[in-house]
Amino acid sequence: MASDTPWPLPLDAPAADDLSRCVHCGLCLNSCPTFSVTGLEAESPRGRIYLARAVDEGRLEMTPAVQAHWDLCLQCRACEAVCPSGVAYGRIMEHVRAQVAAAPKKDRLQRRLRSFALRNVVARPRVLAAMVAPARWYAGSPLRGLVRRTRLLRSFGRLAVMEAQLPRRPGKPVRPGDTLAAPLGAAARVTLFTGCVMSELFGGVHRATARVLARSHVAAVATPGQVCCGALHAHDGDLAFARDLARKNIDALEGGDIIVVNSAGCGAAMKEYGQLLAHDPDYAARAAAFAARVRDFSEYVVTLPGRPAGQLDARVAYQDACHLAHAQRIREQPRALLREVQGCTPVATAGADMCCGAAGIYSLVEPGMSAELRARKAAQFREHAPDVVVTANPGCQMQYEAAVREAGLDARVMHLAELLDEAQRNARRR
Amino acid sequence: MTTRRELLARLRAAVGDRNVAWRPEDLLLYEYDGTIEKKLPYAVAFPDGADETAAVVRACNELGVPVTPRGAGTGLSGGAVPARRGVVIATTRMRRILEIDPVNRLAVVEPGLPNIQLSEAAAVHGLFYAPDPSSQKACTIGGNVAENAGGPHCLSLGVTTNHVLGIEVVTAAGEITWLGGRVPDAHGYDLRGAFIGSEGTLGIVTKVVVRLVPVPASVVTLLAVFDTVEQASETVSAIISAGLIPAAMEMMDRTTLQAAEAGLQCGYPPDAGAVLLVELDGLAEMVDSQAASVRGECLERGATDVRTARDAAERELLWKGRKGAIGSLGRIAPNYYILDGVVPRSRLVDVMATVADVSARYDLPIANVFHAGDGNLHPCVMFDEREPGATERVLSAGAEIMRACVEAGGSLSGEHGIGFEKQKFMPWLYNEADLENMARLRPVFGNEGAFNPCKLLPGGTGCGEMAHQEAALRAAGPDAYV
Structure with a gap:
């Protein structure tokens, strides 16, 4: 009965079978970055699953302190790769995050802003382009040297982090529909997934990807109509919006072409579209077929014969x-x-x-x-x-x-x- | 009587505010280890160093609150579960390697150091730390000392006690002392030996001097495939009788193989009835001829295939499956109860038949994975604790298997320890005088009954059945009595 559930968003509650698969053997502990920093069970995969299980069983309330332990998870899924029981940690954590997103919170404003930005900036190419343009100009400008020399940003924590992370030479954007390097007489054609941030800040990577593929006689096409993959939204617990984006990509990239992805986060998310849309009667089968066509750049390139030296x-x-x-x-x-x-x-x-x-x-x-x-x-x-x-x-x-x-x-x-x-x-x- | 508020104040004074856990959600995560036993502590303290550890122990003693030491919580006998609640002392803040001395082939480490990190650090000197429990990526050296841990490679090299030269401990009385030292031949009583394997009932280790051994020049790993567990068991005895001492000799039955293969894709034949994983190490010439002998013994006793790992990567893959085998059973059932019986190698076949019989009679699947060379069995009884009555059924099936091991001339535990789980079976092995003699050691180290209570030896006050699943986490207020 839905009214019995301790979770605020019952439809996307973590599955009891997923949770009970963890036998708390502890083999994941040292693969976890936050456990290796803190040494605390609450910041370990085993601990986070046990907390979710306790909430699920009604032993524990989903207090802000409990949520904070889930929030500190990077969702890097290192634990999942070493788990002998095959616990679907990534899936559990996305569903747990969906509950956190739905729970009443003290820092509501910050959370709303975050969700607003993910929905209305990251997932909207034109808005994102307009927001990123100044950063791209700044990245290669003399102003940057000045800012760094004078340490102007040192008291603006997050802004300083963003400044430090900005690539030194972001290439010109590559957007869906743009033309990319193509080989003469291509042996095969693939779709290049352009993404959100990749498209605006890492156009150079996309062009390099296309050139490497072209030298092995593969034409990469930035197929129009594709949108952000939705990984950031799913990790943040906004599964509904992630599903919308997934459906748009499935519609836009219908067909038989391999989809080459050079962003690991996007590739992982898209390979899991089948799981994300498993309960959508119209899309479940199409999503699974789509996922089977997704390849990481390196995964695809190693299969190409006659790679140039x-x-x-x-x-x-x-x-x-x-x-x-x-x-x-x-x-x-x-x-x-x-x-x-x-x-x-x-x-x-x-x-x-x-x-x-x-x-x-x-x-x-x-x-x-x-x-x-x-x-x-x-x-x-x-x-x-x-x-x-x-x-x-x-x-x-x-x-x-x-x-x-x-x-x-x-x-x-x-x-x-x-x-x-x-x-x-x-x-x-x- | 002490209130929780008083207890927390004393702990905070000993280790600092940040290093005491007390919120319900934090305590919940120290109610378990790798077993099915559970009990909530009142508080968890994270001391750094012997002085802080001693301060916590003394504070608890003065307040009359039970103490339970804990490493990584990967133990398989309930040793780190606070059986009578009280305070859990976790060693996770003490995880440094203090010294590696390649000339004298030793290292000084803190107790919270994960086992594998020591071998990783020693590798640059061509050395490693031999005891390798299957949980070695997570389990700590301190926990290994407490449980006198073994591992697949202990067949030829010996268990933890053979590799620990000295330990700095905080006794149950709260005193700091060294047992043993940096040299092997300390005079006087071997208290080091008494402490190792005492399962945290005499005190807490705060520093460990361990022996490091050279990485072998040559290693050969064989995977022998059999149709039945009986054939594999007979082969084990034959190999040992032939005078061969492999570095490791492990057996897995069909259920285990299939789970490990599904979870870890390690190249095991899923249709086999059993496999033997045999590793030989030493000088190349010697190893090659031994490998040929092992292969011959396997084929003679019905092995359908004997594969040799071609390189280090393949060897690692074969071992990955073995070391992750138990965890991978989570694919078959949400809970397992792992046993640790030891039988004389000559009785392997009979006892395995009993295990199969128990499995059938209780209608519980049992997977078998074990250190065959040592006759150390690990039957894993699989179940779902959410099914009413399942846990009780599992425990009595386990008791029958342990009884069979003891009756075959073996023992209750090869390496996981007696812990909470098996203390009540100790009278099967020892008479009253034996047990009393062992119990006399506790007060010598200052344990008057509240230091890791209900572990290792039977009895003691308030050591009833542990609640396997507490009905609800009671939010006890700060003024509740502890």
């Missing part, structure tokens, strides 16, 4: 994007592609597969924990001094910009596609 003399530290390594279980493919590049020396840093603290909008919502995790990465970079830090997700790329600066290094931060593109160009010149 690459050449780049650099010490490269590859950092796993959580939603690539843990959610999509793609660890080996990016490393294999890097190994193929002549002159590229891999630098193994400790905790390469532990979350950097970017985690979508986490660095703005939980700046303290985010900074702690960024500092760990910075310490590793300082110790190993790589020339290039490579990852596969826009949020991570931004966090590494800040971490590299924190480490006092001049290392470049690149998406895997950018590195391969540059390496292939170098090899041609020889």
